[in-house]
Amino acid sequence: MSTQGTIKRYTLIIEKTGRKNYPTFKEIKDFLHAHDFEISPRTLQRDIEAIRTEFGIEISYNRTLKGYFIDEEKSLNYESFVKFLEIVGTAEILSESIKEGNDILQFISFESESKLQGIEQLRIIVDATKTKRIIEFSHENFDTQMVTQIKLYPYHIKEYQHRWYIYGCIANTDVYRTFAIDRITQLKILTKTFKIDKKVDARANYSEVVGLTYSEAELQEVIIKVESKQYKYLKSLPLHHSQEFVSEIEDEVILKYLLRPNYELIQRILMLGSTVQVIKPTTLVKEVKRILKETIEKYNQ
Secondary structure (H helix, E strand, O other), rough: OOHHHHHHHHHHHHHHHOOOOOHHHHHHHHHHOOOOOOHHHHHHHHHHHHHHHHHHOOOEEEEEOOEEEEEOOOOOOOOHHHHHHHHHHHHHHHEEEEEEEOHHHHHHOOOOOOOOOOOHHHHHHHHHHHHHHEEEEEEEEEOOOEEEEEEEEEEEEEEEEEEEEEEEEOOOOOOOEEHHHHEEEEEEEEEEOOOOOOOOOOHHHOOOOOOOOOOOOOOEEEEEEEEEHHHHHHHHOOOOOOOOEEEEEOEEEEEEEEEEOOOHHHHHHHHHHHHHEEEEEEEHHHHHHHHHHHHHHHHHO
């Protein structure tokens, strides 16, 4: 079985057990068969075990409901794994379409026409992160236009808005930074290894913010008011995983979040234009108003 075939089976197992309808072992097997995967009970059991050991997704059996389910509390990588399966699935669909003829590309548009620089180095960075080996590279700062030599203990790889970033500790310091992979050149993986500071939980830090910038701001309740038509988009693509519907009055919806306000959150709010209003906290209200005021002044000049 090819790697793509195995990933497809994993995707179907996650789909079936993630619906909260507690399928039996036979129902999962029949679901796979309906999608042209005729496998033995032993292979299905190995798949469930592989999903747990290789990806950290816990598929458990509920004796009361007599069926299987994904225990999200024990599955620390659940959201990342689902995103991974989505990326692989999309690649498989496009790959199969291209096999039928590359003229399919004339019917597909990608978000950017420019090539994402440095993506070919992603595997090196992934390997260094897994094996806890120091990486060395040159990095360009777009603000200062300076190129700096960096030695980094790579902790965590982050994808945001279709671009990849590496988060880690500058070697021999206690400074943690995020670097855009497309600004990295002359990448080298060193033989020397490092020890991760267990007090630093990159995944938890990212879960408390929107995007890339970890904020020292207090973890707090953020409330916004959006037009009902805008809520339809936010419901399908939330600003943050903590998004919670509070109420709807006439043509406006109140949404609540628990996060640390940062630069990317403000960017996302401003992208919503006049369809959104920040209600709290006061500091965020003031910052958004300041930016909007400066923008209007530029247009009035």
